[in-house]
Amino acid sequence: MSEKFSPAASVVGEPYSLDAEQAVLGSILKDPPCLYTVEDRVKPEYFYLPQHQSIFRTIVSIDALGGKIDPLIVLEELKKDGVYDDIGGKTYLMKLADSVPSTKNVSSYVDIIVDKFYLRTLMAACSDVLDEANAQTTPTETLLDMAEQKIYDIRRGKTTSGPSKISDIIINEVFERLNNLNKDDPAVREQYLGFPTGFSLLDKYLAGGFHRSDLILLGARPGMGKTALALNLARNIAVSGRKVLFFSLEMSKEQLAQRIISTEARIVSQKLRTGQVNDADWEKMGTALQTLAKAELYFDDTTNITVPEMKARVQRMKDVDCVFIDYLQLMSGTKKSDSRVNEVSEITRSLKIMAKDLNIPVITCSQLSRTAAKSDNHRPQLTDLRESGSIEQDADIVLMIHREDYYNNGPKNNEDPENVVANTGEIIIAKNRHGETSNVEVAWNPEFTMFSTLERIRDDR
Numbered sequence: 001m002s003e004k005f006s007p008a009a010s011v012v013g014e015p016y017s018l019d020a021e022q023a024v025l026g027s028i029l030k031d032p033p034c035l036y037t038v039e040d041r042v043k044p045e046y047f048y049l050p051q052h053q054s055i056f057r058t059i060v061s062i063d064a065l066g067g068k069i070d071p072l073i074v075l076e077e078l079k080k081d082g083v084y085d086d087i088g089g090k091t092y093l094m095k096l097a098d099s100v101p102s103t104k105n106v107s108s109y110v111d112i113i114v115d116k117f118y119l120r121t122l123m124a125a126c127s128d129v130l131d132e133a134n135a136q137t138t139p140t141e142t143l144l145d146m147a148e149q150k151i152y153d154i155r156r157g158k159t160t161s162g163p164s165k166i167s168d169i170i171i172n173e174v175f176e177r178l179n180n181l182n183k184d185d186p187a188v189r190e191q192y193l194g195f196p197t198g199f200s201l202l203d204k205y206l207a208g209g210f211h212r213s214d215l216i217l218l219g220a221r222p223g224m225g226k227t228a229l230a231l232n233l234a235r236n237i238a239v240s241g242r243k244v245l246f247f248s249l250e251m252s253k254e255q256l257a258q259r260i261i262s263t264e265a266r267i268v269s270q271k272l273r274t275g276q277v278n279d280a281d282w283e284k285m286g287t288a289l290q291t292l293a294k295a296e297l298y299f300d301d302t303t304n305i306t307v308p309e310m311k312a313r314v315q316r317m318k319d320v321d322c323v324f325i326d327y328l329q330l331m332s333g334t335k336k337s338d339s340r341v342n343e344v345s346e347i348t349r350s351l352k353i354m355a356k357d358l359n360i361p362v363i364t365c366s367q368l369s370r371t372a373a374k375s376d377n378h379r380p381q382l383t384d385l386r387e388s389g390s391i392e393q394d395a396d397i398v399l400m401i402h403r404e405d406y407y408n409n410g411p412k413n414n415e416d417p418e419n420v421v422a423n424t425g426e427i428i429i430a431k432n433r434h435g436e437t438s439n440v441e442v443a444w445n446p447e448f449t450m451f452s453t454l455e456r457i458r459d460d461r
Helices: 018-030 035-041 050-064 071-080 086-098 105-135 139-156 165-179 186-190 198-203 226-239 253-265 269-274 279-294 307-316 341-358
Strands: 213-221 241-249 296-300 322-324 362-367 397-402 424-432 438-445 450-453
Touching: 018 035, 018 050, 018 086, 018 105, 035 050, 035 105, 035 165, 050 071, 050 086, 071 086, 105 139, 105 241, 139 307, 198 438, 213 226, 213 341, 226 241, 226 253, 226 279, 226 296, 226 322, 226 362, 226 450, 241 253, 241 307, 253 269, 253 279, 253 296, 307 322, 307 341, 322 341, 341 362
Parallel strands: 213 362, 213 397, 241 296, 241 322, 322 362
Antiparallel strands: 397 424, 424 438, 438 450
16 A cells, blocks of 8 residues: 655654654665765664655665665655555655755755654653653562663664564664775774683684673682683673673672782782782782773672663663673572572573663673582583573573683593593583584683683694
8 A cells, every 4th residue: 555745744742853754764765875964873763754764764775775876766665565556655755856055065964864763762761761650560679770771772873663574684783784884993803702701712612702792601619710711701801992891790899800800910829818829929010000990891790780780780880791790699689589590590580681671791700500510520501500490592693611620620630630631621501592512622821810822833744
């Protein structure tokens, strides 16, 4: 069924500018290169009138497929889709192209459209919150979180516009991502690349590292080194120029900082605990501090913190690129539950939603059950996740630490010492929603509580 071009018949009351919408579309039809100025800031839903949304969507589609933009070609595409008829559509498109005062002012016209769109979005968000408040069926704390999230989404330009057509998603999101990945500007490309973990082979299997909106689970038995690995990863990502927030529900900020400086300065951690540091150690710490001072690595050691509280703190800090949590089993749910499994399920689901809403990777440490310790080869599996429930289901990636010498107290006590290599371990990629699973060998230095890439020496004799 075709639509009629009758802007005057639109709903009155919501903020929008008919002149600005017509000027933007007219500028593109009159001078097609204007599209690149407009497309960078405007999406189809930013236009208030459905007719204008359809026109802009069609123009973007034609350009993405390498077609030429002019009123007649746009009209033919609209007719193919059964959107407009020949008579009204042709008249209106020609009018748009002829009525533009100057295409040089297209950026100013875009400003008006974006401004009106955000005003409408804000009005809708406030209306939703007001309806919930009047109903008095939602807990106040939940309502506050909802209001904060809606405002945050508006600031970041995110909206929930309902179902999207596959072609729109490919053109507006998939193609946009691919184009940005191939741009010359490193700052633009970095927004779409994974965050390198500092372990080259792990990055290879994870397609470049940790990716935005992913929930990554880091599982290990107590004492295996999950906190150490989490700190190593957080440090590596922060030093590479990202902003990292590390929530610790077990260790204090001072203890975490002590571990970081021990690793960075290569000073035996025992020395820092006893205070037995010499002049050389002080010099190494000074050098290490110069590196760490540039890193945006933040620690929060609040106990009994919930996911909504974490989310609120991340939002208030602004521009956080990555979140670490140590560890899952110490977290509290927002709802009281008779079953710990149900409570943990609610927590992991909330963490996944947080990763998706904030568009950042969330890495959460988790304890494993004793099942792995009782098996013949001690190797952990997904079924070893404690209070499993939906942990395995919600996580995009599950990494597990395995060190055989952990069970043998070193190779000297093992019946076959050649089968156990001291100070080495594996990061087992037990689940990878975006690629293959595998094992990554790493070196383990207990003196500095540090995992690192395992260097192998080739013997070509």
